[in-house]
Amino acid sequence: xxxxxxxxxxxxxxxxxxxxxxxxxxxxxxxxxxxxxxxxxxxxxxxxxxxxxxxxxxxxxxxxxxxxxxxxxxxxxxxxxxxxxxxxxxxxxxxxxxxxxxxxxxxxxxxxxxxxxxxxxxxxxxxxxxxxxxxxxxxxxxxxxxxxxxxxxxxxxxxxxxxxxxxxxxxxxxxxxxxxxxxxxxxxxxxxxxxxxxxxxxxxxxxxxxxxxxxxxxxxxxxxxxxxxxxxxxxxxxxxxxxxxxxxxxxxxxxxxxxxxxxxxxxxxxxxxxxxxxxxxxxxxxxxxxxxxxxxxxxxxxxxxxxxxxxxxxxxxxxxxxxxxxxxxxxxxxxxxxxxxxxxxxxxxxxxxxxxxxxxxxxxxxxxxxxxxxxxxxxxxxxxxxxxxxxxxxxxx
DNA sequence: CTTCCACAGGAAGGTCTGGCGG
DNA sequence: CCGCCAGACCTTCCTGTGGAAG
Numbered sequence: 001x002x003x004x005x006x007x008x009x010x011x012x013x014x015x016x017x018x019x020x021x022x023x024x025x026x027x028x029x030x031x032x033x034x035x036x037x038x039x040x041x042x043x044x045x046x047x048x049x050x051x052x053x054x055x056x057x058x059x060x061x062x063x064x065x066x067x068x069x070x071x072x073x074x075x076x077x078x079x080x081x082x083x084x085x086x087x088x089x090x091x092x093x094x095x096x097x098x099x100x101x102x103x104x105x106x107x108x109x110x111x112x113x114x115x116x117x118x119x120x121x122x123x124x125x126x127x128x129x130x131x132x133x134x135x136x137x138x139x140x141x142x143x144x145x146x147x148x149x150x151x152x153x154x155x156x157x158x159x160x161x162x163x164x165x166x167x168x169x170x171x172x173x174x175x176x177x178x179x180x181x182x183x184x185x186x187x188x189x190x191x192x193x194x195x196x197x198x199x200x201x202x203x204x205x206x207x208x209x210x211x212x213x214x215x216x217x218x219x220x221x222x223x224x225x226x227x228x229x230x231x232x233x234x235x236x237x238x239x240x241x242x243x244x245x246x247x248x249x250x251x252x253x254x255x256x257x258x259x260x261x262x263x264x265x266x267x268x269x270x271x272x273x274x275x276x277x278x279x280x281x282x283x284x285x286x287x288x289x290x291x292x293x294x295x296x297x298x299x300x301x302x303x304x305x306x307x308x309x310x311x312x313x314x315x316x317x318x319x320x321x322x323x324x325x326x327x328x329x330x331x332x333x334x335x336x337x338x339x340x341x342x343x344x345x346x347x348x349x350x351x352x353x354x355x356x357x358x359x360x361x362x363x364x365x366x367x368x369x370x371x372x373x374x375x376x377x378x379x380x381x382x383x384x385x386x387x388x389x390x391x392x393x394x395x396x397x
Numbered sequence: 398c399t400t401c402c403a404c405a406g407g408a409a410g411g412t413c414t415g416g417c418g419g
Numbered sequence: 420c421c422g423c424c425a426g427a428c429c430t431t432c433c434t435g436t437g438g439a440a441g
Contacts, residue, residue, distance in 0.1 A: 107425080107426075109424095109425065109426090110425095110426095124416065124417060125415090125416075125425095126414095126415065126416050126417075126424075126425055126426075127415080127416040127417030127418080127423090127424060127425075128416090128417060128418090128424070128425085129417095129423085129424060129425085130424085130425075300428095302428095322403080322404080323403085323404065323405085324403070324404075342428095342429070342430090343429075343430060343431085344404085345405095345406085345429085345430075345431080345432095346428085346429060346430075348404080348405070348406075349406085349429095352405095352406090364404090364405065364437095365437085366402095366403095366404095366436080366437035366438050366439085367402085367403080367437090367438080367439080368401095368402085368437070368438040368439030368440070369400090369401070369402060369438075369439040369440045369441090370402060370403070370438095370439075370440095371401085371402040371403025371404055371437095372402080372403060372404050372405065372435095372436065372437065372438090373403060373404050373405085374404085374405080
């Protein structure tokens, strides 16, 4: 019985004309042939890096810009083109890309290990002293002569800035090889917090990527939709709407593409023939819920307990929730589930983390005579909140 | 003006897991 | 097996502070 309905589902799906011709064109891993509205940035970056083709070491570059402004895309694009050209004229040039955040590479050890892996040198994930890995990296660079452009994406999530110092000085230890660094960050204040000497050597050149405006986002979406989607399945206002919504969120192209892709998926799932505005609305909601659910699910137990405490207090429609209030409730929950409570200091950090993950809003306020604390509010509503509650109930039972 | 609350958040160090090479 | 290493996660101890109350 269940099998029959499943078969029917499969058949129905296959009978329908697919919305997508190339779904990956709407994913952020896709590198298009053209990068609209970033011509200027491409040119600037290319001009900086082009000296590599003559065998000189290009300046180190630092790229700033908010999420979804094309930093990664442009850098990869220029890197690829450069490698192609270099291969054609037999110049030894290699670009190595590393996203520091995605792969949880936030320490010197892991960064060098990752780069070494790209050169075919396997390094154990742990166990060796860091400077041994560093020495191996130098040695490998020595052996493979040429110019290496290391792209460090989301460089601000490197917790250990000493690495950057080592990297910036690495050329003094090399003879026939040169290493250039392209640092990418969406945190404009990042360089304020690091050693000015490191800063000056790492950002010999700086590029700033402005956010896209709604018109530009529309162009980007149209270009990708052409590749990714069947003709004539988009209602007229869908792309402008996606663009407008993403423009509100600091011109985030990734967000715009996500909206369009999820809208298509939802449309397909419902068996509708054209993508309408309400699909976009649903997509926006879904993206929001998915993000929250993902965060809540993957939190460690203690952090979930803290969040649970905040939700509990929030349900009592407590307007002003402070750290102390949360800690009190948290302790009683700990007793109930027979967990050893953490210290308030630690819980305070967990609250900060939840804030950074965007599931709560916490800001430091002063209540004068009654001390300084955080004002904590839930950052989720409706379905997202319900789902979170369910997850926590399940996980903490 | 000073006092003083209720924390924020830095620094240092401890403990445990998982993995190294010898 | 040992001694050592990196890193996640916590604790302990600490200094710093915005602004209402006195």
